[in-house]
Amino acid sequence: MRETPLSNCERDFIKTAIAEKKRIDGRQAYDYRHVRVSFGVERGCCMVNIGDTRVMAQVSCQVVEPKQARPADGTLYINVELSPMACPSFEPGRLSDFGVEINRLLERCLKESRCIDTESLCIVAGEKVWEIRVDVHVINHDGNLVDGCSIAAIAAIAHFRRPDITVSGDEITIHPASERDPVPLSVHHMPICVSFAFFEQGKYLLVDPTDKEEKVMDGRMIIGMNKHREICTLQITGQMLLLKDQVLRCSNIAVVKVTEITELIHKALENDREERAKGGKYGFAESVPKNKVTSNHKVSAPVDMETVEDHVTSTFSQNDDVIEIDSDAASTSESDDSVVIMDKGSGAIGLGGPSTWNVDDEMSELKEENKSNTTKTKQQKSDTNIVVSIDDSSEEETTEILVEPSIQKQKKKKGKV
Numbered sequence: 001m002r003e004t005p006l007s008n009c010e011r012d013f014i015k016t017a018i019a020e021k022k023r024i025d026g027r028q029a030y031d032y033r034h035v036r037v038s039f040g041v042e043r044g045c046c047m048v049n050i051g052d053t054r055v056m057a058q059v060s061c062q063v064v065e066p067k068q069a070r071p072a073d074g075t076l077y078i079n080v081e082l083s084p085m086a087c088p089s090f091e092p093g094r095l096s097d098f099g100v101e102i103n104r105l106l107e108r109c110l111k112e113s114r115c116i117d118t119e120s121l122c123i124v125a126g127e128k129v130w131e132i133r134v135d136v137h138v139i140n141h142d143g144n145l146v147d148g149c150s151i152a153a154i155a156a157i158a159h160f161r162r163p164d165i166t167v168s169g170d171e172i173t174i175h176p177a178s179e180r181d182p183v184p185l186s187v188h189h190m191p192i193c194v195s196f197a198f199f200e201q202g203k204y205l206l207v208d209p210t211d212k213e214e215k216v217m218d219g220r221m222i223i224g225m226n227k228h229r230e231i232c233t234l235q236i237t238g239q240m241l242l243l244k245d246q247v248l249r250c251s252n253i254a255v256v257k258v259t260e261i262t263e264l265i266h267k268a269l270e271n272d273r274e275e276r277a278k279g280g281k282y283g284f285a286e287s288v289p290k291n292k293v294t295s296n297h298k299v300s301a302p303v304d305m306e307t308v309e310d311h312v313t314s315t316f317s318q319n320d321d322v323i324e325i326d327s328d329a330a331s332t333s334e335s336d337d338s339v340v341i342m343d344k345g346s347g348a349i350g351l352g353g354p355s356t357w358n359v360d361d362e363m364s365e366l367k368e369e370n371k372s373n374t375t376k377t378k379q380q381k382s383d384t385n386i387v388v389s390i391d392d393s394s395e396e397e398t399t400e401i402l403v404e405p406s407i408q409k410q411k412k413k414k415g416k417v
Contacts, residue, residue: 004089011216018204018213025051025210030253032208035261037155037268038284043182044160048152049286050208052142057152058135059160063174066122066129074121074129078106080136080149087141102146105235106136106153109191109224113232116157117186123165123172130162132185143210146222150193155265158187159272190262191232194254196221202242207253221247223254227262260287 006014017024027033033051040047044059066073082090082099090096095103110116121130134156136149161182166173197209197217206213214220219238225231231251236242264285272283 006212006215010212014212014216015199018199018206023206024212027208029205030207032257032260032287033210034287035151035264036284036286037151037265039155039159039268039272044156046152046156046159048148048155050144050148050151051210052140053144053148054138054140055145055148055152056137056139057149057156058137059156060133060135061130061160061162062133063123063128063172064131066126070118071126072122072129073118075131076111076116076118077131077133078103078110078136078153079133080106080138082138082141085140086138090138090141102149105146105193105222105224105233106134106149108233109150109193110134110153110157113189113191113224113226113230115154115187115189115191115226115232117188120186123167128172132157132160132162141211143212143214144195144208146193147195147208150191150224151261151265154187154190154192155268157185158190158265158269160185189226189228189230190265191224191226191230192258192261193222193224193233194257196223196250196253198238198240198242201240202246205246205250207257221250223251225251225254225258227255227259229255 014024021029023029025033033053034049036047036049038047038049039045042058046057048055048057064075067075080095080099080103082096082102084090084092090099116132121132123129134153136153138145138149161184163177164175164180164183166175194207195209197206197213198204198219198221199206199217201218206217209217209220217238219236219240221237221242222233222235223231224233264287268283268285270283271285275283
């Protein structure tokens, strides 16, 4: 399996964040990602989402001959498919070492723990038994595939119904669902795998690692357990050594996580049962997403304007270039984290007061001067009229200046006053 390597900057960033007890997605060290369990239209079809990791499991059955070692027991077969659609590093048509590891883990967790009553799958001892086949398909890989596959497999087994049968002598009749209701499988317990990632030789521990965290981890521990505190499987991989206390701490954490996931599966099954009784198609259940450290959430609080005006006072000097603010108000504004508002309904620049650039004052003075000059010009034009006329008798130019309507006309001629 050819994995896409991480750069040195990404590795250093992730390791530094883990050393500071932080994760790149904002979770705490022992927190799971958002888990969703949903069922399909057909019985035995389950879809599990753990963050961006998505796994689908489908359960089917057929009548086969039993094994010679146990002629009265049915069989449970598990098959895991890792397609390139989930991750480019997965090779098509060939199960990689990682896929074989997941397959063996699920067999030990489900099959060898005898979570299913295989004796109830016997039809005729030594001749015919039921074979339950669980096909697990990885749709998207974003880390922690073992947990997703185990949850999807056990939930699909609990959701599956096999056809009812009738044995009459040597004749075996398999009834379809239209004739008789299918029979659920006998599930004794629900073993679920919980993965732990270790960093710096077991100094730091993370639950539910993502794909990038798995690429920089030193080792991993997988604990398969049910809610009754029974360990079904335990596997430790990687170049590290763990103490006894670390294993016990991981087992205590796994009990809490397994109990929560088991309740989530039972809730999803109950919702599916109610939806099918109402005529619906499927049901689902999902865990409540926890608040992330990286989320930006601002809580708005009302501001009492009268209280702010009482505590904050500002005095403006006559000089346009200087703005003086009361020192008591400035000290309270620096010590108090609340927003200081200098005036009601006014936009402010800086610390909450008016702008110190004096742009508005200069513009207002220019506007007033332009307005006064325009008014004077209009008044002069209205009071003074200049008329130019030509006298026909003397053939000389005559200029009449009308200063006011009440003043008589004054004529100035060339050579005459």
